[in-house]
């Protein structure tokens with residue numbers, strides 16, 4: 198929840214504007230500033246204070262505890278000209294909140310965290326606990342000094358600066374193991390451990406926490422890498438377990454007993470079987486959430502704990518870049534590109550977004566026609582544990598790389614899709630509103646699809662009276678298909694049916710032509726064009742192509 202603290206009339210007006218912009222996500226606090234801020238601090242994880250930076254600093258000073266637990270605080274000045282990320286820049290997300298607030302007011306975002314301000318990935322942007330010489334290593338990174346990088350396994354993390362990776366006086370170590378550190382080493386704790394917990398009724402929180410700490414110490418493992426606490430459903434409501442998870446900042450995962458009973462465990466228990474219906478609770482829950490048992494079950498008077506390690510999974514983002522114009526690339530696509538350490542795509546698409554990539558990003562760009570290679574390269578990189586972005590124009594899942602890549606991808610990697618504005622939508626917006634009613638997209642490329650199949654679909658669209666967007670309509674080698682497809686449509690539609698050609702939508706040299714089915718000249722169409730043919734109800738209204746939504750909503 199985002200707490201809004203406003204005292205003055207102007208502040209309250211700005212707070213109301215923000216509340217209206219983000220419905221359901223904000224809570225307003227008013228009354229005396231100190232009380233309002235204290236209440237918001239206790240109840241919210243993000244605060245926007247419509248107060249001076251000085252006043253806010255004095256008010257929050259006694260409340261500050263640690264950057265891992267304090268809320269993000271952003272200040273907005275009286276006329277809402279500036280949004281200032283005051284505390285919690287990286288860890289609590291104040292930098293990001295600040296940027297979003299600034300967007301709502303058209304204000305300038307003031308972000309002073311060095312690593313964000315210079316575009317270098319802050320070591321703490323990963324959200325992973327960092328131990329050791331964070332300041333010294335961050336400074337070395339900013340100064341461009343060589344920094345060594347050591348990790349137990351590959352994690353899907355954003356690219357590290359180009360100065361990271363070789364030998365260096367400073368070191369970044371990624372591990373869940375307790376390792377010796379010196380004044381030049383920072384240790385990042387990846388989210389790699391899960392604590393499986395079982396307990397008798399009424400177990401004290403302290404006992405659960407102490408047993409987890411003991412198990413970690415025995416295994417030589419770092420508390421900062423524990424990401425979740427797993428148990429059986431029957432015990433998830435046990436106050437000692439729920440409170441331990443809360444205090445540890447761990448996600449509480451509860452499994453049904455029959456799910457845990459199916460997990461083979463080294464140390465089954467008759468008592469657990471009788472009490473909750475599974476012979477393993479701690480070990481089984483740890484293994485259900487993790488991959489490999491690293492500390493077998495340990496017991497105290499009322500609790501059992503086992504630790505499992507989670508194998509990192511590579512991440513494949515399938516990212517649509519839209520038709521071409523940078524303004525039509527979504528913020529989420531940009532975020533995924535900056536999150537990826539490897540970017541795969543056709544060279545001309547990669548060139549469009551090269552400037553947003555973080556320094557150190559590995560780019561695997563290939564030429565036209567090497568779809569298989571691109572898809573398999575992207576999947577192979579993700580399988581090796583990297584964060585990969587596979588980019589495509591428009592929507593990367595529409596006549597593009599999404600399906601070949603996902604056809605090869607196994608369940609061992611995470612996949613995220615970022616939708617993009619596909620050519621048909623881009624072209625439609627330039628022609629008017631031709632897609633106001635049912636429509637079909639048909640590719641006229643018969644390279645991978647027999648013409649008979651394409652023809653059958655065109656005929657079905659014609660008979661079904663769909664508006665049709667033709668992708669891949671015509672190339673030097675395929676010059677008769679568009680004419681054949683238009684002839685089929687003409688059997689079912691008037692010659693005067695509006696039809697549009699859009700070439701290079703939202704790119705340099707964009708060309709838009711609204712004509713009719715009878716007059717559309719296939720010779721004016723090429724592979725960089727989309728052709729949209731109206732249905733029997735599509736109209737030309739003031740030079741715009743309009744398909745009415747239906748007889749209930751006449752245009």
Ligand code: SAH
Nearest residue numbers: 520591592597619620668669701702724726
């Ligand atoms: N994934 C892409 C489509 C790839 S198929 C998307 O979602 O847009 C390639 C075809 O898309 C081209 O032959 C052309 O018909 C169409 N196309 C892609 N971008 C275009 C643009 N900017 N303007 C017009 N047509 C475009």
